[in-house]
Amino acid sequence: MDRTQLLLTLSIALFCLGLVGVMIRRNALVMLMCMELMLNGVVLSLVTFAAHSGTLSGAVLVFLVFVVAAAEIGIAIPIVLLLARQRHTLDVGAYSGLKG
């Protein structure tokens, strides 16, 4: 197994780990962290492909993704804080007021 394959396997593993985390954990904060993990898996695959093809554009794109991710977390954390202040819990099961 060469380096590229190894890195891609790692990125898939990170993504799946994040996905399973989002799906099975009930804590909103942990779910957010797992989402970051999924994002990192994707970003890693981006960098790997960029190195593999010998261009820089993939690496530049990664920074843009980080900026977006930071902004996203910047919004998500306050939302979680507001939710937590309202119900005094981080369990997402408590926030099902919109179900049909």
Add this chain to the structure above:
Amino acid sequence: MRMDLLTLIVLLPLAGFFLNGLLGPRLGKGFVSVVGCGLPILAFFATLRAFTQLQASDAGALAETAYTWAIVGDFRFEIAFWFDRLSALMTLIVTGVGSLIHIYSTGYMKDDPGYARYFSYLNLFLFFMLLLVLGRSLLVCFVGWEGVGLASYLLIGFWFDDPAKAAAGKKAFITNRIGDAGFLLGMFLIYHALGTLDFDAINAAFNGPVAPAVSASLVGLLLFVGATGKSAQIPLHVWLPDAMAGPTPVSALIHAATMVTAGIYLVARLNGLYLHAPEASQVIAVVGLATAFFAATIAVVQTDIKKVLAYSTVSQLGLMFLALGVGAYGVAVFHVYTHAFFKACLFLGAGSVIHAMSGEQDIRKMGGLAKKIPITFVTFAVATAAIAGIPPLAGFFSKDEILWFAFASEYGGSPVLWALASFSALLTSFYMFRLLWLTFLTPSRMDHEAEHHVHESPVSMTGVLVVLAILSAIGGFFHVYDFLEPVMPMPVENEALEHLKLPLIGIAIAVAFAGLAGAFLVYRGGLATAERLQQRFAGLHRVLSGKYYVDELYEAVLGKPLHWVSEHVFLNVGDRTLIDGSLHGLTSLAQRTAGRLSRVETGNLQFYLLLAVIGVALSLAWMWGNG
């Protein structure tokens, strides 16, 4: 300046309708009276002006286009007016008698809470009636025709909080609809064949050398169906007696003097067509005569003062149609003209009697009114003599001419028509003098209370009565048919019968006096003799006072089946089962599927994510498989 005089005549009453309808209730009775009476009087003077212009000009008619309604292909639908001698006469009657009745109404309706509404409807009626008689084409005429039907409906049901009166309004409207269907079909046929709806063009086409590609009789019959509806001829006569539910001046204006003569006007206006439709003319003569006869027999036993007059109107209209049927168009219009005076006078006199009796209309509870309300009595007596055909009053001249042409016209006249018409005239004279005796001359049958309240009507009412009585007396000396000769040719008289003309006049006079004598003999002492006769001929009396059971027949033949079909087929099967059923099915289907689908919405975030992941995985797999 002769611009738009005709348009002005038509629009003045419309302005009155809007002013009174919108502002009347706020601005009070003074305003309503001035506008409601003033504008029709102005219209009357405008008509007089137009009339002098017509007489001064060489042309046979004044024409005026007010507005182009629509242009479809080569055809222009125009709201155009046509003022020839016939229109002029009708317009003078409508605005003249109309104005008088407006003035009378200010007295009669003085204390009614719906005063402004009443005058706005009355003005609306005048507007449509003027549209009808001034319209140059059948189309404009039809708009007026429908409009007067609407105004008539509104005024019959004027006191709409009484269900019987509201129902009478509906009956009039629906009966007229049946006639209107015939009118429309006739109009379509004419347009299809000639490509025009202008009266002058239609008459010219039928009088021209090349016969139009349409049967004049068919068109004539269809239009006559419309005329039977509006002019209350058999079989559509049933609405007119019920229409007496409206205020009495309305009965005088709409249901005696003007609107009901619209059918006569239509046939007379299209004389070029009917001259070439002998079959249709025969039908008109027979229907007219039958109506004249049957209505006269019914009038003999009626006890409501207005109902007697209503059946008398139906009967007189029948005589006019008889004249039309034998080609004596000018004579029919002559009778329209004299009838407008004496019948308006009779109805308004009846209104004055009802006013004096505080609402009582049953002539069995009247009597002896001659001394108490003398002006009403004298005018009523003059008009009665006029309608009975006592010379030299107006009715004698017009009725005599009708009888003569029914006898001697080359265009369908026959002694049978004359004999039956004369018998109707005898009945007319009899029941009118019966009315006069029972109301005014016999000893009083009123109870003490009512007798105490009897009072003569105000000047606004009696003044109008006097004017109309004078017109009824002298109107016959103006020979309308000579005046109308340029527009409507007189029928050829049978030369061989010329020597009978004077004897027939003698018979007509004898008939009128015979009716007078009969009424005097039976009713001079009150109701006793009449009641003996009534018991002697109980069966006949029942049939007559049941009005030949025509209403009951229509109810059984048309009303009941229609009700049954509406209830069981259209309501239960059509509406409730088919339409409601399919709609309810659709909604319940939507509700049930939505109920099932809503279970997916669990509120569990992770479950949604799982579904999304499964979806993504499945679509990836599909893409993999289909490359």
